[in-house]
Amino acid sequence: MTRLTRVPSSSLRLTGADRLDFAQGQMTGDIKRAPVPGMTPALFLNVRGQIEFFARVYRRQDDLYLHLDAGQADLLEARLRRYIIFDQVTVENLSDTLTTVHLWGEQAESALPGWDAAGPDVQEVRLDGLTLLAARVRRSGPGLDVHVLSREQDVLLSALQLEEASWDALQRARVQAGIPDAVADRFTGNLPQEVGLDFAVSYQKGCYVGQEIMARLEARGNARYHLAVLEGENLPSHTEVFVGERKVGSTGLSNGDRVLASLRKELEEGAAVQLGEVTARVRLGALV
Template sequence: MWTLLPSGGLRVTGADRVDFVQGQMTGDLRGAPTPGVVACAFLNVRGQIEQFARAYKRADDVYLHLDAGQAAALLARLKRYIIFDQVEVEDVSETLRTVHVWEGAGLPGWNAEGPDAQSFELGSGTVLAGRVNRSGTPGVDLHYLARHEAEVLAALGGEEASLEALDAARIRAGIPDVARDGFLGVLPQEVGLDVGGPLPAISYRKGCYVGQEIMARLEARGQTRYHLAQLAGDGWTVGADVTHAGKVVGQAGLNVDGLGLARLRKDLPEDAEVQVGGTSARVQTLAARR
């Protein structure tokens, strides 16, 4: 089973590519193997998420896989920081496509026991593949040239599942999608991106990057006021305010099949009944569903 992912991407080349990207992202790209893939966020100076990406470290480049519509803003940001660095950054959103294979065991060319990032021939060209959990079970993201899409999908065979079905699976598993859930502009620790969270994307030992001082303070303090939780209910839009006893206590993410993720205050009572965009919902902690 596979799902086409609306996405974009940047390709970073040049002698300083790894060090340059390392100095911008929350994950530890320098410490990753080659090939390797690292989940990360790009923050502003207040430590809030501007973009979420998966960075693929390869022998000749760094590929940043982003959600749809995110590449142009990250490209502009990275270009502002190029001073003496020997790097070039290219937006490849129009030339590449991505499909998520829900389970990689039967994927032709994929070594289930191999590294998290691999390249192999599929269809009429070479694909870049990364082990990514988008449904509660580790699957594989495949990145390929747009002109090869028909051949790649034919080689996959199997059944196409809708993006809504993939969203429903990840929400049940408690896995956020930063862009689709509308969680841009918040602290990573508040929406499951911290170490030990459902989508770890931070290294506290990698050195300086934009927003790193705020991350260090949060690590020392040990907590934030908000965390990632689930809401049982239906009928709200992404980003809707969540209220309890007349006060705003968070924001709701995507809702599918009567369940959604949300950024909520930690001091909310367990199983609290809340209002989301005028509809009733009930809070479910992620731990309670595991």
């Protein structure tokens, strides 16, 4: 069964002749290698290599579209403007203009009329007079993010006729699938390698903020933490993890019996840890 969830989000648009070079020098993803239209996940790091923002950056013919979690666009916009000196780049906040819904389930792609299942990961789709930007995005498993003008959202929902599931339901499914989320799990401030978000880091591209730290970690592989799953009962969200009196990590969002954690690498499969008064077990092989 395919379900639809409205995604709390915000967004920015970059235009201008220097938009590609400017964005490339700010983010960990290699947007220059993306097709048109195309998308790459990316992080915006501080000089210590720690995560400040996660975005999905879409490359289109005339602009770059940065899709972020709710409340993030204003903060990233302020950061980007600090770095614009002589660059021909304009930053526009589209958070009130665009809306995103996520279609999820094994048949998600067939639920969007006009989507070519054999086609690229990012497509422009026309449906009932609407022009949509859609992309394969794994929020809990196979799924599509569909971006639409906010004023046309009701037309889209009416055309799709799908069962609507809450954002909380999608988050519970995400945690069950072992997929990290920088904002929902409160993993910002960590190194990408410590929280399973290094898939958004390109080690082949040129300089960007925090790149020196990423290159050093790639060469030495010495991050002390990694992403793991903890299982138990009534597990709390966003709490510290202990073995005895020693802190060994911190958790993200819990779905009750499962929670993602940034955990010390030396902890083995099945190890018992404490989350306050609750005991959990480490599951290293449970990630997808």
